[in-house]
Amino acid sequence: MEIQYIGEHLVFGKLGNAFIILSFTAALLSAFSFILSVLSKTIEEKASWKKIARMSFVVHGLSVFAIIGTMFFLIHGHYFEYYYVWQHSSTILPVKYMWACFWEGQEGSFLLWTFWHIILGGIIIKKSSEWESPVMITIMLIQVFLASMVLGLEFYGIKIGSNPFILLRNHPDFANLPFIHLPEYLSKIKDGRGLNPLLQNYWMVIHPPTLFLGFASTAIPFAFAMAGLITGKVKEWVKPALPWAYFSVMILGTGILMGGAWAYEALSFGGFWAWDPVENASLVPWLTLVGAAHVMLINNKNGTSLLSSFILTTVTFLLVLYSTFLTRSGILGNSSVHAFTDLGMSGQLLLYMAFFVIMTIGLLIYNRKKINPHEEDEKIESREFWMFMGMLVLAISAIQITITTSIPVINKIFGSKMAPPANAIDFYNSWQIPLAIIISLLIAIGQFFKWKESNLKEVVKKLSLSFIISVIATALLEYNFSFDRYQYIILLFTSIWAFTSNLDYLIRIVKGKLPYSGASIAHMGIAFILLGSLISNTEKQVISRNMLNVDLGKDFSNKENILLYRGDTLAMGEYYVTYKGKEKVGVNIYYEIEYLKANHNTGKFEKAFTLKPIVQINERMGNVSEPATEKFYNKDIYTHITYAEVEEKEIKTEDNNYKTPVTRTIAIGDTIITSNSLVTLMSLNKEQDKKLLFLDDKDIAVGASLSVVDINRKVYLTEPIFIIKGSNIYTKETEIPELGLKFGFNKIIPDSNKVTITVFEKKSNSREFVIMKAIIFPEINILWIGAILMILGTWLTIVKRIKNIKSK
Amino acid sequence: MHIIAIVVIAVALAIIVSTISNSSTYAPFKTAIDHTGSTFHIVGKVNKNKAFIYNPEVDANLFGFYLVDNEGVEKKVIYSGAKPQDFEKAEQIVVVGKMEGGEFQANQVLMKCPSKYNGDQVNQISISKNASE
Numbered sequence: 001m002e003i004q005y006i007g008e009h010l011v012f013g014k015l016g017n018a019f020i021i022l023s024f025t026a027a028l029l030s031a032f033s034f035i036l037s038v039l040s041k042t043i044e045e046k047a048s049w050k051k052i053a054r055m056s057f058v059v060h061g062l063s064v065f066a067i068i069g070t071m072f073f074l075i076h077g078h079y080f081e082y083y084y085v086w087q088h089s090s091t092i093l094p095v096k097y098m099w100a101c102f103w104e105g106q107e108g109s110f111l112l113w114t115f116w117h118i119i120l121g122g123i124i125i126k127k128s129s130e131w132e133s134p135v136m137i138t139i140m141l142i143q144v145f146l147a148s149m150v151l152g153l154e155f156y157g158i159k160i161g162s163n164p165f166i167l168l169r170n171h172p173d174f175a176n177l178p179f180i181h182l183p184e185y186l187s188k189i190k191d192g193r194g195l196n197p198l199l200q201n202y203w204m205v206i207h208p209p210t211l212f213l214g215f216a217s218t219a220i221p222f223a224f225a226m227a228g229l230i231t232g233k234v235k236e237w238v239k240p241a242l243p244w245a246y247f248s249v250m251i252l253g254t255g256i257l258m259g260g261a262w263a264y265e266a267l268s269f270g271g272f273w274a275w276d277p278v279e280n281a282s283l284v285p286w287l288t289l290v291g292a293a294h295v296m297l298i299n300n301k302n303g304t305s306l307l308s309s310f311i312l313t314t315v316t317f318l319l320v321l322y323s324t325f326l327t328r329s330g331i332l333g334n335s336s337v338h339a340f341t342d343l344g345m346s347g348q349l350l351l352y353m354a355f356f357v358i359m360t361i362g363l364l365i366y367n368r369k370k371i372n373p374h375e376e377d378e379k380i381e382s383r384e385f386w387m388f389m390g391m392l393v394l395a396i397s398a399i400q401i402t403i404t405t406s407i408p409v410i411n412k413i414f415g416s417k418m419a420p421p422a423n424a425i426d427f428y429n430s431w432q433i434p435l436a437i438i439i440s441l442l443i444a445i446g447q448f449f450k451w452k453e454s455n456l457k458e459v460v461k462k463l464s465l466s467f468i469i470s471v472i473a474t475a476l477l478e479y480n481f482s483f484d485r486y487q488y489i490i491l492l493f494t495s496i497w498a499f500t501s502n503l504d505y506l507i508r509i510v511k512g513k514l515p516y517s518g519a520s521i522a523h524m525g526i527a528f529i530l531l532g533s534l535i536s537n538t539e540k541q542v543i544s545r546n547m548l549n550v551d552l553g554k555d556f557s558n559k560e561n562i563l564l565y566r567g568d569t570l571a572m573g574e575y576y577v578t579y580k581g582k583e584k585v586g587v588n589i590y591y592e593i594e595y596l597k598a599n600h601n602t603g604k605f606e607k608a609f610t611l612k613p614i615v616q617i618n619e620r621m622g623n624v625s626e627p628a629t630e631k632f633y634n635k636d637i638y639t640h641i642t643y644a645e646v647e648e649k650e651i652k653t654e655d656n657n658y659k660t661p662v663t664r665t666i667a668i669g670d671t672i673i674t675s676n677s678l679v680t681l682m683s684l685n686k687e688q689d690k691k692l693l694f695l696d697d698k699d700i701a702v703g704a705s706l707s708v709v710d711i712n713r714k715v716y717l718t719e720p721i722f723i724i725k726g727s728n729i730y731t732k733e734t735e736i737p738e739l740g741l742k743f744g745f746n747k748i749i750p751d752s753n754k755v756t757i758t759v760f761e762k763k764s765n766s767r768e769f770v771i772m773k774a775i776i777f778p779e780i781n782i783l784w785i786g787a788i789l790m791i792l793g794t795w796l797t798i799v800k801r802i803k804n805i806k807s808k
Numbered sequence: 809m810h811i812i813a814i815v816v817i818a819v820a821l822a823i824i825v826s827t828i829s830n831s832s833t834y835a836p837f838k839t840a841i842d843h844t845g846s847t848f849h850i851v852g853k854v855n856k857n858k859a860f861i862y863n864p865e866v867d868a869n870l871f872g873f874y875l876v877d878n879e880g881v882e883k884k885v886i887y888s889g890a891k892p893q894d895f896e897k898a899e900q901i902v903v904v905g906k907m908e909g910g911e912f913q914a915n916q917v918l919m920k921c922p923s924k925y926n927g928d929q930v931n932q933i934s935i936s937k938n939a940s941e
Contacts, residue, residue, distance in 0.1 A: 392816060400823045407831060419832040419849035422904055422916075427830050431823070561890040563868040615893070622894035642890040643864065771868045771890045 005169070007186040008081045009074075013165040016070040019063040020163070023114075024147040026060035029053075031140035037133045038230060050133055054125060057136070060143065061118040067150075068102075068111055071164060075101055080189050083171040084108070084164045090194030100204040101195050103212075106328055106345075107150050107164035112209060114146040116216035124220070131240055134227030135220075142219055145352045149345060162345060197587070197618040203262035207255065211282065214252025215320045218289060220244040221296075222317035225310050229363035234370045238299050238309060243801040245293040245313075250794035252286050257787045264638075264780075266626055271537065272783070275428040277332050280405045281323030287398040289316045291391035298384045301451055305388060306371055312391070314360045318353055319402075325349040331408045381456050383449040390442045397435045404428065433487050436530055440494035443523045444501040447509075466504040470497035481539055481778075488538050495534065498527035515800055522793025528786025536636075536780040543573030544774040561642050566768040567676060567711030569596070569605075576605060579770050580712060582644070588614045588626075591641055591770055595630070611639045613772070636777045643771040658742065658760040665749065665756045674761055677710045677739055681757065688721060693732065700724040704745045704755055708736060720745040720757070731758075832904065837881040837912070844907045851902050852877040854895070862891045871895075875903060875912070883907075887914045895919070 033053030040046045071084070075098055080086045088108075089101040102108045121139050125132055152163025168189070169180045179185050195204075221241045228237030259279060264272035273279060292312035295305040326332060329346035364371070378385040403410075404427065407418050421427040444466070448459050474493040483489050506512065506520035544562040564570060564579040571577075580592040590612040596605040611628040618624065627640035664672050672679040685703040693701055703719040710716070721732040722745040731744040740762035747756035833839075835848045852875040861872030871891045876882045885903055892898075898919045905914035 392812065396816065396819050396823075399820050400827075403823055404827045407827070417834050418828065419834045419904075421827075421830045422832040422847040422849075431826070561868045563864045622897050625893055643868075643893060769864065771864050773890075 003181060003183055005081075005186065006184050008167075009077075009079050010081075010167075012070055012074055012079070013082060013167065016067055016074075016165040017163065019066040019070070020147070020150055020152075020165075023060050023063035023067065024144065024151060026056045026063060027140055027143040027147050030056035030060055031137060031144055034133050034137045034140055038137065046133075053133070053136065053140075057121060057125065057140070060140075060147075061122070064111065064114055064118055064147075067164075068115065071102060071108070071111075072098065078192070080192050081168055081186055083166050083168045083174070086168050086189065086192045088192070088195060090192040092191070093195055093200075096202075097195055097200055097205070100199055100208075103208045104195060104199060104204075105164070107162055109208065109212065110146055110149045111164070112212045113216055114143060116209075116213045117143055117146070117219065120216060120220060124223075128240065131224065131227055131237070134231050135223045137230065138223035138226045139219060142223075145348075145355075149348065159345075160348065194618075197616045197624045198267065200616075201262075201266050203258065203266060207258040207262055210251065210258055211255030214248065214255040215282075215285075215324075217244065217248035217251055218285060218316050218320050221248065221289075221292060221313045225313040226360070226363060229310075229360075229367050232367065232370065234367050235299070235303065235306060238296050238306075240805055241313075242293070242296055242300060243798045243805070245289070245296055246794055246798045246801060249286070249289055249293055250791055250798065252282070252289065253794070254787075254791055256282050256286060261784070265629065271540070271777075273533070275401075275425055277405045278323075278327050280401045281326050284398045284401050284405075285316045285319035285323060287394045287401075288312055288319060291394040291398075292316055294387045295391050298387055302384065304378065304384065308388075308391065310360075310364060310371070312395075314356075318356060319398075321349060321353045321356070322402075325353070326405070326409070331412060379453055381449065381454045381459070383446060383451050383454070386442055386446045386449055390439060390446065393435055393438050393442065397432060397439075400431045400435075401428065433491055437487070437491050437494050440491070440498040440527060440530055443498040443526060444494065447502065447505045447519060447523075462504075462508075463501065466497060466501040470500050473500070481535065483538060485538075488534060491530065491534055495527050495531040499524050499531065502527065514796065515803070518793050518796030518798075518800055520793070521796060522790050525786045525788070525790025525793055528782050528789060530786075532780060532783025532786055536777040536783060539778045541573065541776045541778075542773065543575075543776055544772060545572075561771050561773050563769055563771050564593075572774055573776065575608060577774070578711075579772075580610075582768075587617050589617065589644075590614055591644060591772075593628075593639055593770075593772065595637070611637075613639050613641045615641055615644055631781075633781060634779060636780050637774065638777060639772060639774045641770055641772050645768060658762055661744075661758045661760045663746070663756060663758045665747075665754050667752075667754045672757065672759055674739075674741060674759055675767065677708050677716075677741065679741075679743075679757075679759060680707045680709070681705070681755070682707050684755065685719060693721070693723065695723065695725060699726070702745070702748065704743075704757060706743060706757070708739065708741070710739060718743055722746070722748060722755070733760075836877045836879040837883050837907075838879065840907045840912065847904065847906050849902055849904050850875070850877055850912070851900065853900055854898055855882060856896070860891065860895070864890070875901070883912050884910075885912045885914050887917050889915075889917070892917060892919060 030053045033049045033056060037046050037049035037053060040049055074082050074085050075089050076095075078085065078089070078091050084105055084107060088104045089098065093101065103112050117139060121136060121143075124135055124139065128135060149161045150164055151161035152166060153160045168174050169185065174180050179188055182188075221244055224237045224241035224244065228234050256279075259282070260272035263274070289312075292309065292315075295308040295312060298305040299309050325346055329349070331346070378388060404421070404424075407420055410416060411418055445459070445463060448454075448462050470493060473496050474489070477492060477496075478489055481492075483492065502520040502523040506517055506524075510516045510520060542560045544560060562570065562572065564577065566579050566581060569576050569578045574597070576596040576598065578594045578596065580594055582592065583590045591614070593611045593613065595608045595611065597608045598604075599606050609630050611630055613628040614626040616624050616626060625641050627638055629639070630637045662672065662674070664670075666672065666681050668681050668683060670681055682705040685705050686701075688701040688703055690697065690699065690701060695701055701721055701723050703721045706718050706720070708716040708718060716736050716739070718734045718736055720734045720743040723730040723732060729746075731746050733742055733744045735742045742760035744758040744760070745755065746758055749755065832847055832849050834851060837850060840846075840848045840850060855874040855876055858874040862870075869889055871887045871889065873885055873887075873895075874882055875885045885905075887903070887905075902916075902918040903912065903914040904916035904918070905912055907913075
């Protein structure tokens with residue numbers, strides 16, 4: 001008997017599935033039609049196949065939009081009968097983060113990738129005239145593969161893709177739970193798992209789409225390269241592909257930098273780049289892409305470096321597929337912060353990589369006569385030579401990062417048990433810093449060489465101005481920073497020279513003409529990125545050094561966290577820091593950390609600024625810490641909570657466990673210090689309401705007016721009373737429950753104007769504390785300025801390359 | 809051109825050798841004990857029946873716990889850093905460090921965020937060794 005489940009909205013899932021199958025078949029039809037259009041002999045046949053191809057492209061595109069729309073509808077409606085909705089969203093999630101839910105999961109991110117290809121494909125169709133059909137062949141083939149990643153079909157135990165519309169009750173994790181086959185199971189599912197708290201910020205809304213557009217765009221130069229091989233026009237593809245190559249450089253570069261900015265601003269890595277495997281996986285294709293874009297320029301100018309252009313555009317695309325494989329196959333397991341779980345699709349991804357490798361090699365062999373690799377070697381005094389060298393350095397950099405990051409893959413293939421280097425960051429830096437030195441040198445000198453041949457003396461002469469300025473600047477900065485490793489000093493010089501040399505070129509040679517400034521500005525940007533990274537990373541200073549050192553030996557001498565009791569002030573770097581207290585807003589707990597500076601003239605502490613790092617409570621996934629940063633023009637002070645108590649300490653009023661009371665004899669104006677306040681005797685008050693105290697007129701009652709100031713400078717007033725009734729002495733005690741304090745007025749000492757006050761403190765006044773880390777990142781703004789320059793410069797280049805095509 | 813190809817291949821080989829020689833090894837406690845003084849990656853489960861040692865008032869950068877490796881061997885681990893937030897929820901973890909005097913001195917603790925149904929994200933908590941040392 002069919003179970004009728006209550007409350008399910010099954011029609012949407014069925015609709016979504018229909019669109020998935022439609023998008024897959026339409027992509028297949030479109031790919032074949034474009035192929036047949038290219039292979040056709042007559043113009044009429046070409047045109048008619050192209051028409052079919054375009055129409056099926058439109059159907060494919062619209063079905064993908066429908067899939068995405070349906071998923072949004074389900075997420076927005078909180079239809080938890082769908083596994084994807086349950087896994088990535090919840091009812092308490094703010095609407096602005098629903099985009100983030102969409103691409104938090106693998107299926108959503110594949111759809112995002114597919115979406116961008118449709119947009120880019122649309123532009124290709126509109127703008128590429130005779131190149132449209134051959135280029136679209138590759139793009140539609142990629143679309144077929146991407147569509148298959150969300151199919152979720154199973155043939156004889158082989159799983160193809162992972163369907164985003166799978167129902168919760170059919171998912172293997174839920175299918176065997178006892179309640180899931182009750183008709184009313186849906187009412188037992190109160191809420192979804194929700195979005196990982198680390199991902200609930202605006203970065204998760206903008207970084208993945210940008211990064212995926214970057215990945216998608218690497219397919220275009222590759223598609224042009226394949227189009228050249230398919231049509232036999234092995235040289236002509238470069239010119240129209242150039243603006244696309246630089247577009248990809250710009251977008252992918254932006255996406256990667258956004259990732260760094262996110263890590264720096266909101267995550268507690270303590271930096272913007274950690275050589276994390278997933279970070280590396282996105283950087284490596286960008287490096288080869290920049291190499292490809294530069295050799296394509298060489299080819300465009302004088303026809304050489306054709307084979308390199310083919311190899312690098314292909315390698316870039318394959319590396320994007322490989323990075324997808326690395327991050328989604330679960331193979332990274334324990335070695336990366338980003339790693340997703342294996343959805344069983346790694347076999348599929350490997351299959352696609354194999355397909356494109358075979359396709360490229362096959363087409364290259366087919367065209368081998370037209371691609372002549374035995375070119376004349378470039379002269380050393382030519383721009384081409386140095387650009388080619390630059391590409392090689394980028395390739396070596398990419399190879400090093402790939403091999404080290406792929407240790408888990410190597411383990412799988414060879415059965416080894418290697419773990420990543422114990423000190424991964426140092427290891428990567430040991431290779432990448434020398435390579436960065438060489439690259440920045442090449443950036444410095446490259447543009448001053450002319451195409452084909454230059455006069456070496458002329459080049460040296462033109463470079464000397466920026467060289468001298470850079471030497472002086474380096475000396476000044478080195479004096480300021482005192483780098484302790486010679487490689488840093490060299491990189492300091494080369495990155496400064498790369499900046500000044502390109503600025504010089506921009507001013508003296510290009511004379512500031514914007515259309516021709518792209519290269520110079522982009523190079524200045526890269527130089528600043530390297531410079532900013534160098535200074536902020538090597539000179540980064542952990543100012544929260546723990547004073548109480550238990551020495552565990554040389555390797556373990558990092559005491560980077562500091563304990564701060566609430567109300568205490570500790571010295572940290574050039575500041576004095578106080579933990580004022582915490583405040584809970586929604587799921588976030590804000591810890592107020594006040595930074596003070598000592599004013600040497602007045603001898604007082606002045607508040608410099610306040611930071612409020614956060615701990616976000618998430619019962620299901622664990623609490624996460626979010627840093628807070630104070631930005632100055634020349635440095636950032638970054639603070640995050642490593643450990644804190646998140647529960648409120650209950651003040652149990654029935655708990656009368658007081659510590660041994662403190663009894664002091666004081667005069668008016670004197671102060672008693674407790675663990676959380678200052679108690680000052682303001683005055684003695686003889687005006688007491690004796691009726692209220694059940695006293696006669698003959699009895700004596702005197703109140704001690706006390707002002708109690710806590711660490712937040714909040715003032716409490718309290719007045720314990722000293723009573724003499726008949727021949728007995730009493731005290732009426734007063735309490736301040738918020739501070740866990742009780743006061744008694746026990747004695748008046750005649751003829752001395754002094755009184756005896758007793759202060760009781762609750763034992764449960766144990767002190768609240770946080771453990772935090774504070775780091776100073778000097779000159780980090782240089783890095784962000786560099787990022788903006790690089791994006792601007794690349795944009796100008798794209799514009800120039802598009803003009804180049806039109807002017808032919 | 810061919811010289812360049814040879815140079816690139818030579819550099820690639822150098823990279824491979826360098827990576828392999830710098831790589832650490834996943835090993836059980838037994839191996840770490842046999843090679844006391846060398847750094848290893850040890851995968852294991854935290855023994856939640858034994859109390860954690862953390863007195864931040866004394867030293868905020870000293871955290872002790874007991875770890876059971878995949879061979880069932882249990883050792884005390886001393887991590888020279890603050891107690892990671894939500895350490896109680898950690899399932900499988902990886903510690904990086906070396907054996908010293910019967911205890912494992914760790915300078916990195918890698919935790920996988922727990923999830924009842926499918927472990928998704930991994931948290932890496934580590935202290936980066938001061939690069940200028």
